[in-house]
Amino acid sequence: MEQQAIWAIGIFLVIYALIISEKIHRTIVAMIGGLLMVALGIVNQETALHHIDFNTLGLLIGMMIIVSITADTGLFKFIAIWAAKKSKGNPVRILIALSLITAIGSAFLDNVTTVLLMVPVTFSITRQLRVPPLPFLITQIIASNVGGTATLIGDPPNIMIGSAVKELTFMAFINNLAPIAAIILVIFIPLFVLLFRKQIQTKPEYTQSIMDMDEKQLIADHKLLRKCLTVLGLTIIGFFLHQSLHLESATVALAGAFVLLLLTGEHMMEEAFTKVEWATIFFFVGLFVLVSGLIETGVIAELAAQAIELTNGDIVATSMLILWLSAIASAFLDNIPFVATMIPLIQEMGNMGVSNLEPLWWSLALGACLGGNGTLIGASANLIVAGMSSKEGHPIKFVQFMKYGFPLMLLSIVLASVYVFLRYLI
Template sequence: MEVLAGIVFILMYVVIVSEKIHRTVAAGLGALVMLYVGVLDMDTALHHVDFNTLGLLVGMMILVGVTSHTGLFDFVAVWAAQKAKAEPRRILIYLGLITAVFSGFLDNVTTVLLMVPVTFSITQKLHISPMPFLLTQIIASNIGGTATLIGDPPNIMIGSAAPELTFMMFIENLAPIAFFDLFVVMFIMEALYRKQLHTKPELQSEVMAMDAGKCIKDHKLLGKSLFALGLTILGFFTHSMLGLESSLIALGGGFLLLLLAGGSASLVEKTMKSVEWATIFFFIGLFIAVGGLVETGIIHDLATMAIELTGGDVTTTSLLVLWLSAIVSSVLDNIPFVATMIPLIQNMGAMGVSNLDPVWWSLALGACLGGNGTLVGASANLIVAGLAAERGVKITFLKYLWVGFPIMILTILLSTVYVYVRYLM
């Protein structure tokens, strides 16, 4: 079964990369084949579907869908463009930095759901390609999410498994390298797309002359949207104290806003159409397909061999975990890999390894930054691709790979130096 599961997954991945058919169809067929040939049964498959992630996505998509009718995103677009003097190169950096900061204190999926509509509003007004901005925001969201306990799912899992690693410890240990990586990446992205970041002076003048306040179409709905969104964000900060999953917070905020907005059939139908169902079903297929690798032991065998190679040495283990988690997380979803690595690292502690902190930080850095490697490496990547496709902009697997993978390697190299100098010398 292990060989069969591996073959099915590789074929599915090849089809996704080739883009001959839509990735949702490829992932769905891959998951179904795993079920048809008996790699895993339906109950086990459902166990591997991360409903917390799916609920978070749907809830935030509902919130964004209703809020988009208020004109808020156009307002933010004009405000940000005017602060940057309507200069595309500045706008690229401003939006990238905003995305990274928000991703650290919200989650990166929520952040890109809010930022993509803003990006399209700005680029349409200046008649420039949104592609450099979208790619920058994908990468910035994953880097920013690395900096805190709540920014990215792998960090949440690590914090839960190692409760001695507090919220402030994540910031103290991960934020410095995350934001150093960010500034390096901002410089690279601005240099890489400099020739595309030009617009006409008259378009800049038109943007600077606009009254941002006139972009708001429905002040009453805006007030309700901001209330629901603020309540949801507060919920994200306090959900551990409340004992609630982040998906319940997001879904609660989404349906509360639908209720406050009137709850009419037309509103609900219009809002549900704004949910990226193709992306949701892609995640379901991917979770099940990766579940097949987990159930047959492929991921466990890979992680176990990696730990055995190091002989329990903290320095070697930390650097190997950093690079292994980065490479694997760039081609698989990082959540099941981190879930497999956590008990293996805990076992090292049980075997007498006294200082596991460098290993935990290496796992967090590798899993979060590794998500920048490919289009399927992280949830935020796929959300941006789905929202862009809905607006007629196609981010292909290979187009993203040429930018994302080298940047991922660079950030992992910088992280290697950071981990070695700070913890292992």
């Protein structure tokens, strides 16, 4: 192995270990890793820039702007309280309703943004009902990862896969992943009820206080709401049509964001830009450059060759290996760097003669997204909810989450294995 490749592996492993240890912010670590790849001459700056996937970044930034402006209208609070009233203030029904809203929101906004919007309203509702918030938060984490699995924009791993593989359009993700995500959710909802119903009992007077609320008062700005709903609707239609329109998903999201800023006026721009999670954006930049070091030195090609050797090139074995490996790895590691490494590996398998890569891509997406439910550190959405909850005096313990999340994750991966096998491999 060439000296450059050894350096690339060394940097990658050290950076990966530092990301897992969470001693230093993952963005700083990933950026330093990427910069080291360039500074040590493993990749030159131009090649490094070429490896940064601006489609992933543009899609994330565009959606963050649209959602941050829409959140200011009070729409998401309105939906949650409306759903709570439709549930007759019954905590079990509210738990189901909020899980479903989280899953659907995660599919069409992205799961990190959705949980950021759902956590405050969850605290508000549970305080009023005098029930513990954790069952609601845990079920929302799980629902966000399942819902996010369903679309190209739902979960960062899908954004990265969709961006790297041009044939996998928004509709392709829906056609291939939404059915299994819906099946998993339908199976999970009664399990949520079974697991948590005893913990969320309330009194009739608290239920009544929910029923008496006037959710219409929560809409802070009707004019802005109309603009946001129009742009959000057009953006989602744009995602459905992006292949026919010959547009990348990032172009659709950024067009939506800047049309909305045009309609709302300059005064919203500064605030909207401050709400973009730049730490996440730079985390992606660092990772893309970090992984480029492994690609350019041939390490990924070597790994792909070994994976093919291990499975004898058998597509069933390779799919199942990717699905389960992605799920277990994503449960214990951040799924974003894992997917950043796996994408070129699968692409390399294609270069080595594996003709049908489609089952492999869906296996990676399902494993990485659903695997995030395994532990509290499995996905960005989990960490965000846990952080917000802990700050409010309701910490979600690692083992406490794992007790629910890990078995449910295993169940979802078994279901996904059956789905992948039946749909693509026989």
